[in-house]
Every structure is written in structure tokens, then in C-alpha cells.
Amino acid sequence: MNKKLLSAILLSAFFTLAPQLVYAEKADYLRPDLTVPADNISSPARVTLGKNLFFDPRLSGSRWISCATCHNPGLGWADGLATGIGHGMGGLLRSSPTVINTAYNKFQFWDGRARTLEAQAVEPIKAAGEMARDMVELTIELESIAGYKKMFDKAYPGEGVSETTIGKALAAFERTLITADAPFDRWVAGDETAMSDAAKRGFEVFEGKGQCDLCHSGFNFQDDGFHNIGIQQDPPDAGRYNVRPVAILMGAFKTPTLREITRTSPYMHNGSYKTLLEVVDHYDRGGDTDKNLSPNIRPLGLTQSEKTDLVAFMVALVTEKPLAVTLPNLPQISPEYPQ
Amino acid sequence: MNKKLLSAILLSAFFTLAPQLVYAEKADYLRPDLTVPADNISSPARVTLGKNLFFDPRLSGSRWISCATCHNPGLGWADGLATGIGHGMGGLLRSSPTVINTAYNKFQFWDGRARTLEAQAVEPIKAAGEMARDMVELTIELESIAGYKKMFDKAYPGEGVSETTIGKALAAFERTLITADAPFDRWVAGDETAMSDAAKRGFEVFEGKGQCDLCHSGFNFQDDGFHNIGIQQDPPDAGRYNVRPVAILMGAFKTPTLREITRTSPYMHNGSYKTLLEVVDHYDRGGDTDKNLSPNIRPLGLTQSEKTDLVAFMVALVTEKPLAVTLPNLPQISPEYPQ
Numbered sequence: 001m002n003k004k005l006l007s008a009i010l011l012s013a014f015f016t017l018a019p020q021l022v023y024a025e026k027a028d029y030l031r032p033d034l035t036v037p038a039d040n041i042s043s044p045a046r047v048t049l050g051k052n053l054f055f056d057p058r059l060s061g062s063r064w065i066s067c068a069t070c071h072n073p074g075l076g077w078a079d080g081l082a083t084g085i086g087h088g089m090g091g092l093l094r095s096s097p098t099v100i101n102t103a104y105n106k107f108q109f110w111d112g113r114a115r116t117l118e119a120q121a122v123e124p125i126k127a128a129g130e131m132a133r134d135m136v137e138l139t140i141e142l143e144s145i146a147g148y149k150k151m152f153d154k155a156y157p158g159e160g161v162s163e164t165t166i167g168k169a170l171a172a173f174e175r176t177l178i179t180a181d182a183p184f185d186r187w188v189a190g191d192e193t194a195m196s197d198a199a200k201r202g203f204e205v206f207e208g209k210g211q212c213d214l215c216h217s218g219f220n221f222q223d224d225g226f227h228n229i230g231i232q233q234d235p236p237d238a239g240r241y242n243v244r245p246v247a248i249l250m251g252a253f254k255t256p257t258l259r260e261i262t263r264t265s266p267y268m269h270n271g272s273y274k275t276l277l278e279v280v281d282h283y284d285r286g287g288d289t290d291k292n293l294s295p296n297i298r299p300l301g302l303t304q305s306e307k308t309d310l311v312a313f314m315v316a317l318v319t320e321k322p323l324a325v326t327l328p329n330l331p332q333i334s335p336e337y338p339q
Numbered sequence: 340m341n342k343k344l345l346s347a348i349l350l351s352a353f354f355t356l357a358p359q360l361v362y363a364e365k366a367d368y369l370r371p372d373l374t375v376p377a378d379n380i381s382s383p384a385r386v387t388l389g390k391n392l393f394f395d396p397r398l399s400g401s402r403w404i405s406c407a408t409c410h411n412p413g414l415g416w417a418d419g420l421a422t423g424i425g426h427g428m429g430g431l432l433r434s435s436p437t438v439i440n441t442a443y444n445k446f447q448f449w450d451g452r453a454r455t456l457e458a459q460a461v462e463p464i465k466a467a468g469e470m471a472r473d474m475v476e477l478t479i480e481l482e483s484i485a486g487y488k489k490m491f492d493k494a495y496p497g498e499g500v501s502e503t504t505i506g507k508a509l510a511a512f513e514r515t516l517i518t519a520d521a522p523f524d525r526w527v528a529g530d531e532t533a534m535s536d537a538a539k540r541g542f543e544v545f546e547g548k549g550q551c552d553l554c555h556s557g558f559n560f561q562d563d564g565f566h567n568i569g570i571q572q573d574p575p576d577a578g579r580y581n582v583r584p585v586a587i588l589m590g591a592f593k594t595p596t597l598r599e600i601t602r603t604s605p606y607m608h609n610g611s612y613k614t615l616l617e618v619v620d621h622y623d624r625g626g627d628t629d630k631n632l633s634p635n636i637r638p639l640g641l642t643q644s645e646k647t648d649l650v651a652f653m654v655a656l657v658t659e660k661p662l663a664v665t666l667p668n669l670p671q672i673s674p675e676y677p678q
Contacts, residue, residue, distance in 0.1 A: 055413050064408070064424045074394050074669040085403045089428050262671055274672065322668045329661045330413040332601055333613065 026188045031219050034103050034175060040118060040168045042175060045155040050173025052151065052328045053166060059138060060131035062087060067124070067131075067170070070096040073325045076263030077177065082271025086124075087132035093237055095271040098264045100323070101257050103175040106224040110253045110269045113243045117171035122163050135163045142166075147331025177323060179259045183316040195316045202313025205306045210283070212310075214296045221258035221317065227294040228252045230287020233270055250292045262318050276311045365527045370558050373442050373514060379457060379507045381514060384494040389512025391490065391667045392505060398477060399470035401426060406463070406509070409435040412664045415602030416516065421610025425463075426471035432576055434610040437603045439662070440596050442514040445563040449592045449608045452582045456510035461502055474502045481505075486670025516662060518598045522655040534655045541652025544645045549622070551649075553635045560597035560656065566633040567591040569626020572609055589631045601657050615650045 036042060053059060057066040065087065070079045077098045079085070084092035094110050102108060108120035124130040125138070142148045143161045155172075156165045184203075186194035195203075206212045217223045226240035228251040240249040253269040267273045273282065282288070284307065286299035302310070375381060392398060396405040404426065409418045416437040418424070423431035433449050441447060447459035463469040464477070481487045482500045494511075495504045523542075525533035534542075545551045556562045565579040567590040579588040592608040606612045612621065621627070623646065625638035641649070 052413075057411065057414075058419065062424060062428060063420055064418065064428070069403070069408070072396065073666045074391075075396075076671075079403065080397065080669075080672075081402055085401060087428075089401060089403070089426070263668070265672060324665050326663050326665045327412045329602070330419075332415075333419075333604060 028217070029184070029188050029219050031185070032104065034178075036175065037116065037118065040172060042172055043155065045151070046169055046172035047176055048328075049148075049151040049155040050169035050171070052148070052330055053170055054173050055328055056330050058141065058330075059125055059133060060087065061133045065131050067099075067121075070124075070130075071099045073323065076100065076260050076322070078264045080265070082266050084130075086130040087128065090129055092129060094269050095266065097256060098260065099174050100177050101179055101220050101259050103178060104220040104257075105222070105254075107254055111240045111243050112226060112254050117174050118164075118167040120167075121170035121174065122167040125166075135166075139163065139166070145331050145333050151331070179323070180319045180321065182259070182319045184313075187316070196312060198309050198312035199316040200313075201306075202309035202311065202316075205302065205310050206313055209302065209306065210300055210310060211296070212283070215255045216258050222255040224255070226252040226254055227296060228292050229268075229283075229297050230289050230291075230293045231268055231270060231272055231282075232288045233272075237270070239269070248292070252292075252294070258314055258317050260318055260322065261314050263322065276314055277307060280307045280310050367556070368523070368527050368558050370524070371443065373517075375514065376455065376457065379511060381511050382494065384490070385508055385511035386515055387667070388487075388490040388494040389508035389510070391487070391669055392509055393512050394667055395669050397480065397669075398464055398472060399426065400472045404470050406438075406460075409463075409469075410438045412662065415439065415599050415661070417603045419604070421605050423469075425469040426467065429468055431468060433608050434605065436595060437599065438513050439516050440518055440559050440598050442517060443559040443596075444561070444593075446593055450579045450582050451565060451593050456513050457503075457506040459506075460509035460513065461506040464505075474505075478502065478505070484670050484672050490670070518662070519658045519660065521598070521658045523652075526655070535651060537648050537651035538655040539652075540645075541648035541650065541655075544641065544649050545652055548641065548645065549639055549649060550635070551622070554594045555597050561594040563594070565591040565593055566635060567631050568607075568622075568636050569628050569630075569632045570607055570609060570611055570621075571627045572611075576609070578608070587631070591631075591633070597653055597656050599657055599661065600653050602661065615653055616646060619646045619649050 040046070054067045054071075057064050057069070059066060070084055070086075071077045072079055077100045079096045081096065083094060084096040086092055097110065102117060102120075106115070108114040108117060109123075114120035114123060122135070125133050126135055139161045142152070149161070152159075152161045152165060152169075155169060159165050181189075183194045183199070187200075206216075213221075215223050215225060215227055226249055228239070228249075231251075233251075236251065238250055240252040240254070243249075256269075261267075261276065265274055265276075267276070267279045268282075273279045280302070283297065284300045284302045287293055287297045379385070393406045393410075396403050396408070398405060409423055409425075410416045411418055416439045418435045420435065422433060423435040425431055436449065441456060441459075445454070447453040447456060448462075453459035453462065461474070464472045465474055478500045481491070488500070491498075491500045491504055491508075494508060498504050520528075522533045522538070526539075545555075552560075554562050554564060554566055565588055567578075567587075570590075572590075575590065577589055579591040579593070580586075582588075595608075600606075600615065604613055604615075606615070606618050607621075612618045619641070622636070623639045623641045626632055626636045
């Protein structure tokens with residue numbers, strides 16, 4: 001091993017073990033390139049197909065629930081509810097996460113049980129409590145709709161209509177749901193007038209006294225990590241522990257993005273808080289339970305103005321113009337109509 | 340009474356009593372002016388507010404069902420289901436009608452129980468089996484959302500947030516859901532190439548042997564009338580009779596528009612038929628029950644090619660480009676965010 005490599009490893013080990021010593025720099029917040037699976041490179045045909053599927057309630061067993069029902073573009077691509085609602089209108093345990101910027105995530109779902117958008121996208125369709133659709137029946141039905149058949153042939157020639165191509169198309173569409181620059185990004189790029197003074201002070205609290213960036217790091221303000229942040233929940237939810245049964249992951253959930261944050265209230269994996277100030281208060285008091293609490297969580301001793309500055313900073317992560325979506329005209333079963 | 344008036348009355352009585360003798364003319368299909376209530380003249384602020392409300396699931400008791408759930412722009416502003424689904428995902432008795440061109444209707448709902456869009460729009464919000472929302476709670480909630488408060492003040496200054504202004508705004512939005520010209524309209528305007536020969540032959544069947552225009556008349560292909568067309572239904576549905584208990588109205592339903600027809604399968608008030616050919620077959624055999632059947636319904640003796648021509652004509656009533664809708668970014672409750 002040469003000396004250069006060794007020192008690089010030691011240096012990165014130091015930063016890994018002692019992240020609280022390192023203040024992030026503006027450059028850490030630059031927009032990264034998207035990683036796209038080699039077998040699902042984006043194309044207009046794939047995105048169009050995925051968009052149609054995303055808004056099509058026929059993807060559910062009831063033919064009444066679409067992906068967009070709970071990932072509603074008008075509500076920050078979430079549902080505005082504390083915890084989700086699914087098939088039969090039964091309540092779900094967790095909050096419907098936004099699908100905005102999920103393309104940047106290494107893990108999908110609150111417990112990270114899917115590693116790709118392709119794998120994630122089909123799970124809620126099949127889940128009995130969500131869209132409750134038999135995947136074999138769904139593929140047969142989509143095959144039978146001439147408009148869809150054409151779209152699949154164009155998007156994935158030779159691959160057919162299958163759970164795999166449904167997942168791929170949905171993922172291709174979701175990778176287009178990327179936030180534009182927010183005031184914070186323009187500030188990072190050098191425009192000092194882009195953020196208010198309160199937001200700038202809030203950013204200092206965010207990286208300094210609050211150490212929020214221990215978990216909410218980088219462009220998408222999340223670390224692809226899982227943390228127990230001391231949310232009291234009845235019944236308890238093991239979270240990531242269900243996927244990796246390691247003690248530290250009991251009650252741990254994936255760090256969500258802070259982008260478009262004012263559009264995705266309520267907050268936390270179970271929607272405990274309606275406002276950002278309530279969220280800040282939660283962290284300020286070091287959570288509500290110390291059972292298996294992440295070492296990143298402890299009382300912060302923020303002043304009232306530090307709290308409102310922190311909120312002002314988060315507001316600066318929200319784009320002035322959210323993603324605009326024109327609804328697709330879904331392919332009709334009507335065999336008389338030229339699709 | 341002068342002679343001119345007398346002869347006008349006699350003439351109109353003749354046409355009223357013997358409509359089957361009169362062939363409609365192209366001029367009968369010209370786009371009429373919209374009638375708008377004097378206290379709800381359209382304005383951009385009213386349409387914008389109505390659009391936000393239309394797509395907002397917080398209008399329902401569950402906060403999960405919006406007007407657009409069952410009047411889905413991607414499915415011809417209907418839901419693609421035989422009969423609707425509502426709160427608790429219970430089944431409804433009737434099919435969700437399209438809201439396209441309802442601005443031209445004198446009556447709303449399948450049984451015509453509302454006379455204006457304003458009166459219609461709030462009923463499904465309140466209905467226990469549909470959106471199940473307490474109207475008092477809804478107005479309080481909308482008041483509390485700064486973005487909505489502003490929108491109401493701008494759209495209906497001095498009128499406040501109320502059941503009345505909610506209904507007005509939704510109606511103002513719905514009056515914008517007017518179909519563009521279809522091939523048929525271009526043909527009416529003189530472009531002989533706009534419709535296929537099959538569609539032209541179909542139009543002759545429509546007005547001639549089929550006498551479809553006895554009920555499906557005028558620009559919007561409906562007569563603001565109620566007819567029992569011999570649909571077998573279990574349990575039976577009294578339809579218009581519930582509103583006006585007159586024997587002839589037992590099992591009678593409002594004539595639906597034929598505009599955008601291939602986008603609104605399945606057909607009939609209870610969604611009995613998936614395809615237009617099945618619908619044509621229904622009329623061709625004179626319905627499935629003669630219990631209280633409308634005199635307009637009797638076996639037609641259509642040939643197979645007349646049937647397919649009739650379908651080709653109905654396809655010519657469908658616009659190439661349906662109404663495009665960009666989803667609104669709904670006002671958020673988050674008090675930190677400048678609305």
C-alpha cells in the first residue's frame with residue numbers, strides 16, 4: 001500500500017469517526033449527478049409510460065387508487081396526512097413520503113427495504129393495505145389495453161408488460177421528479193441576496209449548534225442512514241430493525257430529505273408534527289424517549305430566535321415554483337377508439 | 340292573440356309532439372353560449388380557487404378523496420368504474436358522470452336533483468357515502484389555511500368562506516371544462532374531410548333509423564330530459580322518480596352527453612356496458628325490460644354495418660386533444676411558509 005493511499009484512508013476514517021468536528025462547506029451542497037441503472041436509462045417513452053402508470057388508478061385492485069393518490073403532486077407528492085390510507089381506507093402505520101428527489105436516495109421506504117426505485121415502485125401496488133393489486137392480473141389488463149401495449153413496446157421493446165417493466169417505467173418517471181434550485185442553491189452558487197439573513201443565521205445553527213447536518217447532509221439533506229430520533233409511538237414500530245435486526249436500528253428510520261419541506265407537512269415517519277417549529281422543538285429537547293436513541297440526538301439548548309432562524313433556513317430549501325405536472329390522458333379500454 | 344303568434348305556437352306544438360318527423364340540421368349542433376348565474380360571473384381568481392378545491396383531498400372527511408378522485412381528468416373526468424366508490428370505499432349505486440360540458444346541462448346528477456352547478460358541487464362533499472365531510476368543519480379548516488383565505492377573499496370579496504362560496508368556486512372551475520371542437524364540429528363547420536365516410540353514414544343512422552337524437556340532441560348531445568331506457572338493474576333504482584314522483588319517471592335517468600364518449604367507458608347510469616357497440620346493441624334490441632320503458636325506445640333493426648357506422652360517428656365526437664390540466668400546488672397549512 002503506498003503512502004498516499006494510506007493517508008487518504010486515515011483521513012477519511014478520521015472524518016467518518018468524528019463528523020461533528022467537521023463543518024460542511026457550501027460545495028458539499030452542490031447538486032450531484034443522478035445514478036441510473038444501466039438497464040433503465042431514461043428515454044421520453046419510458047418517462048411517458050411511467051407517468052401514465054403513476055396517475056392510473058387501474059393499477060390498484062379497486063381501480064380507484066393510483067400512486068398519485070398518496071403521492072399527490074398538489075401536496076408535495078405526499079398526502080398531507082399523518083399516516084397513510086390505503087385499500088379499504090384502512091390506516092397505515094407510517095407517513096406517505098414524498099417521491100420528490102427519491103432518485104438521489106440509496107434506500108427507498110422509511111425502513112430502506114428497497115435499494116432501487118425500480119424495486120420500490122411495485123411494492124405499494126402489491127401491498128394488501130395499499131393498492132392491493134394482483135400483479136399477474138395487472139399485467140394481463142395492461143396488455144389488453146392497446147394504448148398501454150404500444151407504450152410498453154416503445155419504451156421497453158422486447159421486454160413485454162411485466163412487473164419488471166412496470167417498476168422500471170415508474171422509476172424512470174420518478175427520476176424526473178427532481179427539485180429545481182431553491183433560494184439556498186442560488187446562495188450556494190454565490191448570490192448573497194438569495195437567502196434572508198434569518199435563513200443564513202439558520203444555516204449556521206443547522207451546521208453548528210444544531211448539528212442537523214450529521215444526518216441531513218448534502219444536496220438532498222439526507223445521509224442514506226437510519227436513526228432512532230426518539231419519537232414516541234404506540235404501537236411501537238421497529239423500523240429499520242425489521243430489515244436488519246441489529247440493536248442500534250431498533251426504531252430507526254431513514255433520514256428524509258428537507259427539500260420542499262413546507263409542502264410535505266406533517267413531519268416524521270409517523271406524522272407526529274404539523275409544523276416545522278414543532279419539529280425543531282422535538283430535536284431541541286433531545287427527543288421524547290431515550291430508548292435506543294441515536295447518539296446524534298441530545299438536548300440542543302437553542303434560543304427562540306435560533307429556532308425561528310432554523311425554520312427560515314428550511315423555508316429557503318423550498319422552490320418558488322414546484323414541479324408542474326400536466327395530467328396524462330390515460331389509455332382507454334374502449335376498443336373502438338384508435339389508441 | 341294575433342295570427343303570427345298563434346301559428347308559431349301551433350308550429351312549435353307540432354314539432355314538439357312529432358319530433359320523429361323532424362330531422363335535425365347541422366345548425367342544431369352549433370356550440371351554444373354558456374349561461375352563467377349573475378352572482379357567479381367567471382373570473383381568473385374564481386376559476387383558480389375552484390381548481391384548487393377540485394383537486395384538494397382535504398375537502399373530504401378522510402382528507403384522502405378529492406372531487407378529482409372520481410372525476411379524474413385522465414379518465415375523461417370520470418373514474419372508469421361501472422359504479423362509483425366513496426368514503427370507506429363503499430360502492431355507490433350509480434356511475435360517476437363526467438364533469439365535462441356539465442356547464443351546458445340544465446340539471447345536474449343522474450336524477451337531476453340539482454339545477455345549478457353551484458348547488459351540485461357541494462353535495463358529494465357532504466354525502467356520507469362519497470366525501471363525508473362536515474361542511475362547517477370544512478369552512479373552518481379552509482379559513483385557517485392562509486393561502487385559501489387569500490384566494491377566497493380575492494375571488495369572492497366580502498362573501499367569506501362558506502358552503503355557498505365553495506360551491507360557486509367549484510362551479511366556476513367546472514364551467515371551464517368545455518370540450519374543444521371534435522371532428523364532427525369541423526364537419527358541421529363545412530370541412531367535408533373532417534369526418535370519415537363511416538362517421539357520416541353513422542350520423543345519418545343517428546338522426547334517421549336510430550332516432551338517437553330524440554334524446555341525444557343539440558351541441559352537447561343531450562336533451563335535459565329523463566328517460567327509462569330499459570336497463571335491468573338489481574336492486575332497482577327509481578332515478579328521477581325520487582325527485583319527481585310521476586309514474587313515467589320511474590327508472591328514468593338524465594340523458595348523458597356523448598361528447599368525449601370513448602374516454603368515459605363504462606356506459607349507462609350504472610355502468611352496464613364497457614363498449615359503445617354493447618350500448619348500440621342495447622338500443623337496437625329495444626332495451627332489456629319493457630317495464631315503464633320510454634316510448635323513444637323500441638327495436639331498431641340496425642344492420643351490423645349501421646351499428647359500426649354509428650360507433651364511428653360517436654368516435655367523431657371525441658376531441659383529438661382532451662383538456663390538459665396542470666395540477667395546482669395546493670395551499671399548505673404550514674404557518675411558517677409565506678403563502
